Amino acid sequence: MTNKLTAQTPLVVASHNQGKIREIRELLAHYGLTVKTATELDLEEPEETGTTFEANAELKAVAAANATGLPALADDSGFAVDGLNGDPGIYSARWAGPDKDFAQAMRNVEEKLQVKGATQANQRTCRFIAVLCLAWPDGETRFFRGEVEGLAVWPPRGDKGFGYDPMFQPEGHSITFGEMDSQQKHGWKPGGDKGLSHRSRAFKLFADACLEG
Ligand SMILES: O=P(O)(O)OP(=O)(O)OP(=O)(O)OC[C@H]1O[C@@H](n2cnc3c(O)ncnc32)[C@H](O)[C@@H]1O
Ligand SMILES: [Mg+2]
Secondary structure (H helix, E strand, O other): OOOOEOOOOOEEEOOOOHHHHHHHHHHHHHOOOOEEEOOOOOOOOOOOOOOOHHHHHHHHHHHHHHHHOOOEEEEEEEEEEHHHOOOEHHHOOHHHOOOOOHHHHHHHHHHHHHHOOOOOHHHOEEEEEEEEEEEOOOOOEEEEEEEEEEEEOOOOOOOOOOOOHHHEEEOOOOOOHHHOOHHHHHOOOOOOOOOOOHHHHHHHHHHHHHEOO
């Protein structure tokens, strides 16, 4: 028997990234769930020693489930540029350094693309990836992955998002995630579909698999 979540189940979000947490709250509210975050519960931030998004999502979720005795959901995500062999990938947060300077992290991506002579759109393909891990106190873990493809644009545009949003233009759109409000970034449309952002796509899979009813 796999565990199921209901609107009454207390759920912990094992993240300390406020931009991410804002989106996760909206996504979970869409599915009728409210949460406590690792920041509110003053949980420690485990070191992300994994070599995959799955491993890092798992270690964050399991640490929070063990610390609280509650089901915990972690999101490990990143910006992967094809022409840079998938970098910054799982190192996306680390490229911003201790000051979380994403303007600098984006410049770093652009400089590396310039070194490769990547001036044409087809040399600038990239994606955002999000892997969710839901960890239960009984040891069960479930994983859900969402991806969205797009182009790495320069200069960055928009200040509505966080992280690498200003340099990511999703396929089929003429504005960046940084220029979208969160509802546009989630890609919610009346009638519902698979969503737009890596995160909203992963949450759709999570909701389909883990919510009661
Ligand atoms: O581990 P937690 O506490 O959740 O927070 P974090 O910021 O360290 O999160 P990650 O380890 O998953 O690192 C992912 C980084 O990738 C970037 N990123 C992930 N999703 C993004 C999004 O939707 N838009 C822009 N950047 C994103 C962002 O800069 C994150 O810091
Ligand atoms: Mg992290």
